[in-house]
Every structure is written in C-alpha cells, then in structure tokens.
Amino acid sequence: MNVRLKSFTRALAVHCVAGGALILAGAALAHDANEHAAHMAKVATADYTSSVRSYPIPDVTLIDADGRSVRLRELLAIQDPVMMNFIFTTCGAICPVMSKVFSEVPGRLGAQAGKLRMVSISIDPENDTPAKLKAYAKTYGPTARWTFLTGRVEDVKAVQVAFDSYRGDKMNHEPLTLLHPAPDRPWVRIDGFASSESLAREYRKLTQP
Secondary structure: OOOHHHHHHHHHHHHHHHHHHHHHHHHHHHHHHHHHHHHHHHHHHOEEEEEEEOOOOOOEEEEEOOEEEEEHHHHHHOOOOOOEEEEEOOOOOOHHHHHHHHHHHHHHHHHHHOOEEEEEEOOOOOOHHHHHHHHHHHHHOOOOOEEEEEOOHHHHHHHHOOOOOOOOOHHHHHOOEEEOOOOOOOOOEEEEOOHHHHHHHHHHHHHHH
C-alpha cells in the first residue's frame, strides 16, 4: 500500500468513527426526547399514587447551590410546608419533567405559594457540584424558596435510604415527590408523575385549616 493510499485509508477510518459517534449521539438524543415525551404524557394523565409515611431524617450536612453548608434536619424542621424531590443535572428524561413541574407549582398556588419551600436533592453528588446545580436551577427560573442540594456520596445515599428512594444507581431512580405540611405531621409520599396542578391540589389538602 503506497503512502497516499495509507493516508486516505486513515482519513476514511477517522470519518467513519466520527460519523458513527454522531449517529450514536443522535440516537441517544432521540431516545431521551422520546422518553421525555412519554413522561410528559404520564404527567398529563396524573399517573401517580399517594400515601402517608413517617421518615427519620438523617442528621447530615449537605451543600446548596451557593456552596453553603445546610443541615438537612434543620432545613426540614421549619414551620413552612416543604415539597421535596430527588434529581440529577445530567438526567435526560425524568428529572427535567419533575423540575418543570416544580417550577410551575407556585404559579398554580398563587397567593398560597408564599409559605411553600421546595427542595431538590441531587442523587449524583460526584458530578453535581454547587456550580452545576446553580446552572441547572437557572434553567427552571427557581424562586428564592427553592433550594438545590448536593453533598458527600455517603450523606446523599443516607438521605435516599431514609426516604425509601435509594435504588442503587442513579439510572434506576423513580419519580417521587414528598410533601411535609409541618414538623409535627407525617409526610405524604407521591410516587409517579404528578402534574403541577395535582401537586398544588395535594398541597392545598394538606395545608387547609
């Protein structure tokens, strides 16, 4: 094989590898888009179940999107109602849907949203630095009452285990929303894709006099 032919062969191989990578990337994006559409369809049909639970909150210190230390027990012991979920910033299907729903809840509640505190905890703390969480949060235009948390792997796992949401791997996580009306009352666990309207309705039921 002469030098010119060798050069052509190498160039062709490079283009084939690059083309294959682009095809795989496109397929992955299409898969994520299809999953996202399927999850949005489930949200539209309010595909969820609710149950009342009591959870022992682990005494761990996490880190918010501004790099500040936050003791989880203190955060969740506030008198205001809390709405909490688990996400990670590189998730392409479940998390964007859940975060979008969270972002819409205050608008659904109107004046009743004044006391609501929202908390999203990353289940991928090795990747989700405070800076990445901050950038992710900006995508959804969070209010000042929406806290994003990350932390040490063992601490985040302890939180997931405590709230019966640990599934061994971030790719196995399931849509879950937790509502806590007050420190002296149990949690309401919402498994599945609840719409912002459904979460607002559940919130009103918990907080009405």
